Amino acid sequence: MPVGGTARSATINDVAAAAGVSRQTVTRAMNDMRGISADTKQRVLSAARSLGYRPSRFGRGLVKAPLNTLGLVIDDLANPYYPELAAAVIGFAAERGWNVMLADAVHVRDRHRLMTDLAQQVDAIVGYLSLDPVDGSGAAGGDVVELAGLPVVRIDHDDAAGPPRFGAISLDPDAAMVAVAAHLAAVGVRRPVMLDASPPGRASGRARHVAVSLAAHGLACAVWPAGDATVAAGAEGAEDLIAHGPPFDAVVAFNDAVALGVLQTCRRHGVDVPHDVRVVGMDGLSIGTYVTPQLTTLAIDMSEVARHAVELAVGMRLGELPWSGPTVHRRVAHRLVVRESA
Amino acid sequence: MPVGGTARSATINDVAAAAGVSRQTVTRAMNDMRGISADTKQRVLSAARSLGYRPSRFGRGLVKAPLNTLGLVIDDLANPYYPELAAAVIGFAAERGWNVMLADAVHVRDRHRLMTDLAQQVDAIVGYLSLDPVDGSGAAGGDVVELAGLPVVRIDHDDAAGPPRFGAISLDPDAAMVAVAAHLAAVGVRRPVMLDASPPGRASGRARHVAVSLAAHGLACAVWPAGDATVAAGAEGAEDLIAHGPPFDAVVAFNDAVALGVLQTCRRHGVDVPHDVRVVGMDGLSIGTYVTPQLTTLAIDMSEVARHAVELAVGMRLGELPWSGPTVHRRVAHRLVVRESA
DNA sequence: TTGTAAGCGTTATCAG
DNA sequence: CTGATAACGCTTACAA
Numbered sequence: 097m098p099v100g101g102t103a104r105s106a107t108i109n110d111v112a113a114a115a116g117v118s119r120q121t122v123t124r125a126m127n128d129m130r131g132i133s134a135d136t137k138q139r140v141l142s143a144a145r146s147l148g149y150r151p152s153r154f155g156r157g158l159v160k161a162p163l164n165t166l167g168l169v170i171d172d173l174a175n176p177y178y179p180e181l182a183a184a185v186i187g188f189a190a191e192r193g194w195n196v197m198l199a200d201a202v203h204v205r206d207r208h209r210l211m212t213d214l215a216q217q218v219d220a221i222v223g224y225l226s227l228d229p230v231d232g233s234g235a236a237g238g239d240v241v242e243l244a245g246l247p248v249v250r251i252d253h254d255d256a257a258g259p260p261r262f263g264a265i266s267l268d269p270d271a272a273m274v275a276v277a278a279h280l281a282a283v284g285v286r287r288p289v290m291l292d293a294s295p296p297g298r299a300s301g302r303a304r305h306v307a308v309s310l311a312a313h314g315l316a317c318a319v320w321p322a323g324d325a326t327v328a329a330g331a332e333g334a335e336d337l338i339a340h341g342p343p344f345d346a347v348v349a350f351n352d353a354v355a356l357g358v359l360q361t362c363r364r365h366g367v368d369v370p371h372d373v374r375v376v377g378m379d380g381l382s383i384g385t386y387v388t389p390q391l392t393t394l395a396i397d398m399s400e401v402a403r404h405a406v407e408l409a410v411g412m413r414l415g416e417l418p419w420s421g422p423t424v425h426r427r428v429a430h431r432l433v434v435r436e437s438a
Numbered sequence: 439m440p441v442g443g444t445a446r447s448a449t450i451n452d453v454a455a456a457a458g459v460s461r462q463t464v465t466r467a468m469n470d471m472r473g474i475s476a477d478t479k480q481r482v483l484s485a486a487r488s489l490g491y492r493p494s495r496f497g498r499g500l501v502k503a504p505l506n507t508l509g510l511v512i513d514d515l516a517n518p519y520y521p522e523l524a525a526a527v528i529g530f531a532a533e534r535g536w537n538v539m540l541a542d543a544v545h546v547r548d549r550h551r552l553m554t555d556l557a558q559q560v561d562a563i564v565g566y567l568s569l570d571p572v573d574g575s576g577a578a579g580g581d582v583v584e585l586a587g588l589p590v591v592r593i594d595h596d597d598a599a600g601p602p603r604f605g606a607i608s609l610d611p612d613a614a615m616v617a618v619a620a621h622l623a624a625v626g627v628r629r630p631v632m633l634d635a636s637p638p639g640r641a642s643g644r645a646r647h648v649a650v651s652l653a654a655h656g657l658a659c660a661v662w663p664a665g666d667a668t669v670a671a672g673a674e675g676a677e678d679l680i681a682h683g684p685p686f687d688a689v690v691a692f693n694d695a696v697a698l699g700v701l702q703t704c705r706r707h708g709v710d711v712p713h714d715v716r717v718v719g720m721d722g723l724s725i726g727t728y729v730t731p732q733l734t735t736l737a738i739d740m741s742e743v744a745r746h747a748v749e750l751a752v753g754m755r756l757g758e759l760p761w762s763g764p765t766v767h768r769r770v771a772h773r774l775v776v777r778e779s780a
Numbered sequence: 781t782t783g784t785a786a787g788c789g790t791t792a793t794c795a796g
Numbered sequence: 797c798t799g800a801t802a803a804c805g806c807t808t809a810c811a812a
Contacts, residue, residue, distance in 0.1 A: 107805055118783045123807060133781060150587035153558055154499035155805030158788045162496060163559060165539070173525035174724070176518070183515035186542045195559060197507070198540045200528045216495055217505060217537060245492035327728060356728050363730060382516070386669060386698045388705060388730040449789055460799045465791060473797060497789030500804045 106147040108155075115143035126151060164194045166409060167214045169223035172202035175326060175353055176383045181251075184402030185222065192410055194219075201226075220247040220409040247412035247419060249405050254301060263408040263417075263424040265401055269302065269378070272394040272430035273309040276348070276376055279432065281313035285346040285374055289318045291333050291358060293325035293350035302378070306348050318342050322357075325350055330357020338365060345373055346438065352377035352384050355391055359437065374438035378430070389436030400428050448489040450497075457485035468493060506536045508751060509556045511565030514544035517668060517695055518725045523593075526744030527564065534752055536561075543568075562589040562751040589754035589761060591747050596643060605750040605759075605766040607743055611647060611720070614736040614772035618690070618718055619651035621774065627688040627716055631660045633675050633700060635667035635692035644720070648690050660684050664699075667692055672699020680707060687715055688780065694719035694726050697733055701779065716780035720772070731778030742770050 112119045117140060124132040125140035132140075143149075157163075166189050170178040178200075186196045197218055204210045207226065214221065225248065249263035280288060288310055292303040299307075303319045310317040320341050322333030330349060334357060337344070349355035355377030362369050369375050369389055377384060380395020404426040411417035417424055454461045459482060466474040467482035474482075485491075499505075508531050512520040520542075528538045539560055546552045549568065556563065567590065591605035622630060630652055634645040641649075645661045652659040662683050664675030672691060676699060679686070691697035697719030704711050711717050711731055719726060722737020746768040753759035759766055 108807095109805080119806080120783060120808090121781090124782090127807090131781065136781080145587075148587055151558075152500070152805050154496045154504060155788090156558070156807080157496035158494070158500060158790090158805080159807045160788095163555065165559070173521050173528065176521070176725075179515050179518070179521035179524075182521075182540070183542065183544075186515065186540060187545060190542075190546070195555070196540055198524070198528060198538055200525065200532075202525075203529060204532070213505065213537070216493075216498070217507070245487075245490055327724075360728065382669075383518070383725060383728070386702065386725070387728055450791095451789080461790080462792090462799060463797090466798090469791090475797060478797080494789050497804090498791075500789075500806090501791045502804095 106144075106149040108149070108151070110147055111140065111144045111149045114147060115140045162219075164220075164410075164413065165218045166194045166196050166406070167199060167218035167221040167223075168196050169199045169201060169211070169214065169221060169225060171200075171224050172326075173198075173200050174202070176381050177351065177353065177379050180381055180398050181402060184399050185406060188402050188406040192406065194406070194410065199223075215246055218246075220249070220413045222249040222405045222409050223251055225250045247409050249408045249412075249424070251401060251405055253425075256301060259422075260425060261420050263412060263419070264426070265404050265408075266425065266427045267396055267401070267430065268427050269305060269394055269430040272432045273305050274312070275432040276394060276438075277306075277309035277313050277315070279434065280310070280346055280348075280374060280376075280438065281315060283374065283438075285315065287318075287342065287344045288315055288346040288348060289320050289337060289341065289344040291322050291330065291337065291347050291349045291354055292319050293322050293329065293354055296321040300350065302350060317348075318344070322350065322354055325353055327353050327357040327360070330354030331360045332357070334358040334361035338367075346376070347373060348376045349378065352379040352381045352391060352393055355393070355437075356383070356387060359387060359389075359391070369437050376438045380430075380433055384435065392435045392438035393433050394430040395433045396428060396430050404428065448486075448491040450491070450493070452489055453482065453486045453491045456489060457482045504561075506562075506752075506755065507560045508536045508538050508748070509541060509560035509563040509565075510538050511541045511543060511553070511556065511563060511567060513542075513566050514668075515540075515542050516544070518723050519693065519695065519721050522723055522740050523744060526741050527748060530744050530748040534748065536748070536752065541565075557588055560588075562591070562755045564591045564747045564751050565593055567592045589751050591750045591754075591766070593743060593747055595767075598643060601764075602767060603762050605754060605761070606768070607746050607750075608767065608769045609738055609743070609772065610769050611644065611736055611772040614774045615647050615651040616654070617774040618736060618780075619648075619655050619657070621776065622652070622688055622690075622716060622718075622780065623655035623657060625716065625780075627657065629660075629684065629686045630657055630688040630690060631662050631679060631683065631686040633664050633672065633679065633689050633691045633696055634661050635664050635671065635696055638663040642692065644692060659690075660686070664692065664696055667695055669695050669699040669702070672696030673702045674699070676700040676703035680709075688718070689715060690718045691720065694721040694723045694733060694735055697735070697779075698725070698729060701729060701731075701733070711779050718780045722772075722775055726777070734777045734780035735775050736772040737775045738770060738772050746770065 108119050108122050111122045125137045189196050199214050251265045253260050253264035253266050255266050290303045290306045292300050294300045299319045307317040320337045323329040347358050377391045377393040380393050384391030408424050450461050450464050453464045467479045531538050541556050593607045595602050595606035595608050597608050632645045632648045634642050636642045641661045649659040662679045665671040689700050719733045719735040722735050726733030750766050
């Protein structure tokens with residue numbers, strides 16, 4: 097067990113020299129290959145050990161079929177949405193013999209650099225991408241090549257932004273929105289509020305969808321801003337809503353995390369859910385079944401999302417799928433899951 | 439955007455040939471280096487693009503200072519404990535410019551292979567290790583070298599198993615156990631039960647600790663088995679406990695996930711927590727603050743754990759720290775966090 | 781059983 | 797501005 101600060105780590109040559117054999121013999125010993133005497137093998141192995149030698153993955157990768165690595169970009173592992181996604185992605189990737197390198201963009205100052213770094217280490221990138229892959233016209237600036245040549249699959253692509261120029265999974269809440277609006281109307285909700293995770297004044301697409309669906313039932317839906325899509329923001333947003341907002345008898349939250357925050361605040365204020373206020377989340381996270389009352393939500397099938405994402409990324413990498421176009425654009429629909437909170 | 443199944447992906451040589459220049463010129467174009475005319479650069483870049491060329495990370499890694507990668511081994515991302523750990527590890531790793539490759543062992547049949555694969559892709563391994571790193575005496579079988587030469591830091595090392603032969607973080611619940619026993623005794627608990635995550639008949643170390651601490655207050659603590667350390671197992675275990683177990687007025691759960699399951703079951707049976715039954719978890723996960731009642735727990739400072747783990751792994755890799763011994767054995771203590779459930 | 785030679789894809793160095 | 801040459805660490809032929 098080497099201790100000192102060895103400037104350069106030992107190479108196969110060092111081991112060969114130390115053991116008085118050729119590099120080839122070292123390879124044979126290290127990889128349990130045949131064609132080497134037990135004696136030499138021991139000598140080599142012990143030389144390797146005392147030198148702290150480890151085969152370089154780069155040297156090896158250059159020669160052998162490389163193990164594929166998938167880069168998964170997410171926004172914040174502390175948001176329960178992403179672990180569920182990551183777990184599913186890792187599972188499907190493992191099925192195909194791919195490893196997963198996880199990049200959490202939450203506290204990253206230089207997101208551009210994060211992507212560039214990741215792009216150099218992986219064979220395909222999947223996840224919540226804010227950066228666009230470089231376009232075909234590399235002409236203009238001396239802009240980094242970054243994602244060029246890398247299969248990219250964007251999860252939660254916004255169809256309103258036009259067709260994706262890469263692989264994409266679109267999440268489609270429309271049908272579920274219609275269903276939840278009908279549900280809320282049916283149970284007698286009169287003054288619904290959308291607690292949106294967005295800067296004040298700029299309603300998210302989700303918020304607009306909710307408002308439209310509710311309008312179809314003659315319900316006007318106020319949109320109230322919460323800082324971001326976290327439990328804490330949801331709790332604060334609900335506090336603010338109670339203090340300064342319009343009266344309401346239902347809250348449709350931007351996502352389950354925000355809804356959890358709403359539940360916390362309601363409890364703190366003695367507001368009974370669902371009797372006084374109905375609460376609906378979005379995502380369908382398992383955490384929603386752990387709380388009281390259990391969270392009614394617009395659920396997305398995370399396993400389905402992950403399956404598509406891995407399938408596309410791997411297919412693109414293997415040259416079996418094009419790198420853009422309708423073939424690599426999948427859609428996963430939300431569905432209303434009525435539990436206790438609404 | 440290449441579509442067809444290119445058998446072999448383009449190399450720098452292909453691009454050089456296609457553009458009618460030398461490899462060096464290709465390098466200059468790809469890396470935005472100076473010493474190349476704008477004209478040539480464009481020609482090279484467009485050749486690269488049309489060939490779908492991407493520099494090999496292996497060829498590059500062989501030559502440049504490699505980006506370091508940390509392997510993080512966890513048991514199940516669906517268990518809320520691990521995302522919190524992973525988030526913290528990724529954060530600290532990022533601070534030092536390390537990437538993190540995440541290996542979830544949950545549904546892996548061949549765990550040995552998982553480790554071997556991972557070991558070949560990373561520069562250090564951290565996490566929940568069930569496999570022992572190969573010992574110094576590589577003598578015996580033709581056993582794989584696997585972890586040999588790799589810095590390894592085991593999280594949650596069981597001190598009872600003797601001093602670790604690698605880096606280790608020991609989690610030390612002793613003081614918190616004493617505190618929780620005192621707390622339960624003080625609030626009048628008479629018949630506590632430990633809901634253990636272990637096969638029937640084999641109590642975990644945690645269970646024994648709990649029993650001993652409680653005994654100091656004259657309280658006999660039954661140990662009841664739950665399948666594993668998940669919410670579902672906790673819920674089922676509690677069902678079973680209610681149906682077939684001894685009467686009880688407090689449940690100390692193996693961890694927060696199990697405790698969440700207990701809370702679910704209590705609610706389902708109309709058992710009031712904490713009035714009828716006190717519930718205590720272990721881990722201090724943030725999810726414990728989202729539920730009703732908020733979970734009293736023996737919390738571990740995950741950030742502290744992650745900080746130590748990354749610090750040790752990086753230090754060992756850099757040769758600044760030994761690969762075993764007391765220097766690389768850290769201890770993090772639990773502390774009792776009294777919230778609402780007990 | 782062992783060693784020699786060649787090549788994997790990239791970049792640094794040094795000439796031109 | 798451009799290109800030849802060497803080197804990085806490893807493995808797969810093939811030869812001894």
